[in-house]
Amino acid sequence: MAASSEHEWRDWLRALPKAELHLHIEGTLEPELMFELSRRNGITLPYADVQAVRDAYRFTDLQSFLDLYYAGAGVLVTEQDFYDLAAAYLRRAHADGVVHAEIMFDPQTHTARGIALDTVFAGLARALREARDTLGMSSCLLLSFLRHLSEDDAFATLEAALPLRETYADLWIGIGLDSSERGNPPEKFARIYARCAQLGFRLVAHAGEEGPPEYVRGALDTLKVARIDHGVRSSEDPALLQEIIRRQVPLTVCPLSNLKLGVVHDLREHNLARLLRAGALVTLNSDDPAYFGGYVLDNYIASAEALDLSRDELVTLAANSLKASFLPPAGRHALLDRLWAAAGRD
Numbered sequence: 001m002a003a004s005s006e007h008e009w010r011d012w013l014r015a016l017p018k019a020e021l022h023l024h025i026e027g028t029l030e031p032e033l034m035f036e037l038s039r040r041n042g043i044t045l046p047y048a049d050v051q052a053v054r055d056a057y058r059f060t061d062l063q064s065f066l067d068l069y070y071a072g073a074g075v076l077v078t079e080q081d082f083y084d085l086a087a088a089y090l091r092r093a094h095a096d097g098v099v100h101a102e103i104m105f106d107p108q109t110h111t112a113r114g115i116a117l118d119t120v121f122a123g124l125a126r127a128l129r130e131a132r133d134t135l136g137m138s139s140c141l142l143l144s145f146l147r148h149l150s151e152d153d154a155f156a157t158l159e160a161a162l163p164l165r166e167t168y169a170d171l172w173i174g175i176g177l178d179s180s181e182r183g184n185p186p187e188k189f190a191r192i193y194a195r196c197a198q199l200g201f202r203l204v205a206h207a208g209e210e211g212p213p214e215y216v217r218g219a220l221d222t223l224k225v226a227r228i229d230h231g232v233r234s235s236e237d238p239a240l241l242q243e244i245i246r247r248q249v250p251l252t253v254c255p256l257s258n259l260k261l262g263v264v265h266d267l268r269e270h271n272l273a274r275l276l277r278a279g280a281l282v283t284l285n286s287d288d289p290a291y292f293g294g295y296v297l298d299n300y301i302a303s304a305e306a307l308d309l310s311r312d313e314l315v316t317l318a319a320n321s322l323k324a325s326f327l328p329p330a331g332r333h334a335l336l337d338r339l340w341a342a343a344g345r346d
């Protein structure tokens with residue numbers, strides 16, 4: 001592709017209004033901010049400089065990443081830290097054409113270090129509300145439980161968070177399940193998902209990233225989630241995949257994450273194009289962009305290049321992200337209209 005048309009193509013892709021639905025705010029901690037916060041909070045990092053942090057980001061699997069990700073989050077202490085983290089992400093996502101973001105956060109990572117839950121909520125909420133007012137960008141929060149911990153720990157976290165629900169009612173709309181997937185099946189969290197459903201929360205869960213298709217089945221049937229985070233291993237079970245397509249269960253796929261964590265060894269082998277072409281409601285997301293070397297637009301571009309996605313398919317991916325969001329119907333339709341206009345389809 002000639003340089004100017006390459007530019008034109010990227011600008012076109014950037015201008016498509018899109019939603020980001022699979023994003024861990026702790027995974028947006030860039031090494032520069034990690035160092036700034038470590039200085040601010042008097043925390044010593046086991047790295048000499050920013051480059052040494054980046055050099056450490058050579059992961060072999062999910063757990064090798066999670067070990068660094070939880071250690072990195074240790075520099076987040078004050079309300080201002082959580083604000084700075086989220087504000088930086090929202091600015092960056094806005095520049096990629098993200099008009100709506102559904103952001104996961106891991107409270108147990110912070111409360112285990114003695115950080116008050118309200119410190120986390122307050123800092124994130126200030127950034128999200130500011131992005132709404134200054135960037136015109138909507139966003140919301142999904143409180144994610146850590147699946148390597150017990151269901152009782154998740155219940156204790158929920159109980160501690162519920163008194164804050166009213167204060168953050170405009171933002172905290174749902175719950176998720178993340179961390180080490182293998183050996184921690186969805187069924188371990190059946191009771192807390194039932195409770196959260198009763199409470200009116202939207203439900204999502206990671207499944208079928210490293211774990212088998214049975215975990216996707218468990219997330220759908222036992223946890224009754226509305227979306228599957230990742231879900232790429234669903235294709236190993238044809239009946240499951242047919243159901244996902246028939247019911248249009250959204251899959252929040254994260255191609256660069258899958259590459260960095262060895263879920264796929266080459267993006268050209270990623271099944272997202274096959275899933276999309278088979279009729280699955282695939283969306284593209286960045287997961288933990290500071291660790292995986294790319295924000296949402298990078299994920300679109302890398303996937304398009306590796307898998308020869310057409311412009312129509314890229315528009316479908318952006319449309320899927322809006323359709324799969326938890327936005328109220330009127331807001332979703334308004335953004336879809338903006339997308340059709342940007343794509344020249346109005």
Ligand SMILES: Nc1ncnc2[nH]cnc12
Nearest residue numbers: 024178179180206287288
């Ligand atoms: N990709 C991922 N899978 C599971 N847990 C996570 N926490 C942050 N990123 C994650």
Ligand SMILES: [Zn+2]
Nearest residue numbers: 024178229287
């Ligand atoms: Zn994730």
